[in-house]
Amino acid sequence: MINLDGGQWQTVYNILSFGLISMLATTVYTLVAQHRVLPKYRNALVLSSMVTFIAGYHYIRIFDSFKDATVEGSFNVTTDINASANAFNEGYRYVDWILTVPLLLVEVIAVLALAKEASKSLITRLVPASAAMIALGYPGEISLDNGTKVLWGVLSTLPFLYILYVLFVELGKSLDRQPEGVAATVGRLRMLLIATWGVYPISYMLPLLGSDINDPNTFMWRQVGYTTADVLAKCLFGLTIYKIARMKSLAEGMKVD
């Protein structure tokens, strides 16, 4: 049980609602914007719509879970998922990530429209690595024991480092052949990914750093941090994918409408 005050409760409530509608609005926008890029880039855009659609769904669940976990007539939120079915369920975040994180990486590869073999090779390595990264983080997230947390945290970091290697070393080689401006935008996309993904391990490590995650302020900032990172890593990321697809379409002779 976390005893939030009114301001903290409202902040969590409003930031979750903000995440929810940002995801859904971006979904509609990227679906409708498809005709503005060449057909070969539309798959990247649809994948982006799927990412924000899946995330929007999970934000509806997280939002409702937060309301259900609030004890009637107070700002106290039940968080012990082993004690009550109404407890605030952060498991949704992991279900969301295991679906959306591999899709996000496929989006990047799809929008670059590399040779078929190169795409396939990158995807068959990035997808399992990213799924492993999320799956290995989960046991540490739900454990209350610091030793267990460290163990799974380290295991989860290994595929993360491998993803960085693939994105920066392997993918870097093929960026030279992209039209002007595209390489720079992909570079910024890669930095956006690293910067936003950095929020998750920081949040994961809070209990290890001696921070009490049942402290109302820590709880509030964790929700603000997760949601902001999700909106940047999915909505801003998807809109950047759209921008790259549009730049490449125009560079390849699509008529400016």
Next chain:
Amino acid sequence: MINLDGGQWQTVYNILSFGLISMLATTVYTLVAQHRVLPKYRNALVLSSMVTFIAGYHYIRIFDSFKDATVEGSFNVTTDINASANAFNEGYRYVDWILTVPLLLVEVIAVLALAKEASKSLITRLVPASAAMIALGYPGEISLDNGTKVLWGVLSTLPFLYILYVLFVELGKSLDRQPEGVAATVGRLRMLLIATWGVYPISYMLPLLGSDINDPNTFMWRQVGYTTADVLAKCLFGLTIYKIARMKSLAEGMKVD
């Protein structure tokens, strides 16, 4: 706690419901009307759909919040957000505005289809200014202290004045190059924006003017005023954007269907 009578309660309930369906209906209309304008104007129309979609979502939340805040079997509405999680939550309005107000300004620039550099320059100034205007208003809105209210109100007015300068002085220069009738319609659009935005600071200042915002009548008129302003600033605004896009499409040789 505000003790509304039956008529006041019904008025608030009905006006919120009216706002909700106006937003959703305009969303569908502007999405479906896209093929009636040239491709280059469709982005402006999609942005308008996003604005009304986001606002429609928030009206669903505001409407539900009003019902949840009503004490069972009475017309009494709980409004102290620091006392109860079920209190009527006006925070939604700020979450809505911080997303929709920048988008509304981008809509205006998008429908004018200016040269790329000119568009970019206007957008990079209008978007941060409008986000700052909303963000700076929020601490004053939730404060119960008049001095704090005045301080944040003044700070919020500075970016507002800057937006007026950009829209009337800078944007004015590029209106000469628009087809006949378009400049006049953009002028009316600009006036609509100022007239409807005027409702928000008036509502903000009510407590400063000695008005008791817990007075049932004041509460009712505040909801009527906000909702009417939102419908004009988003639905009528979006339909005017469509009208401009249609006029420009016809002027540029699109076949009358």
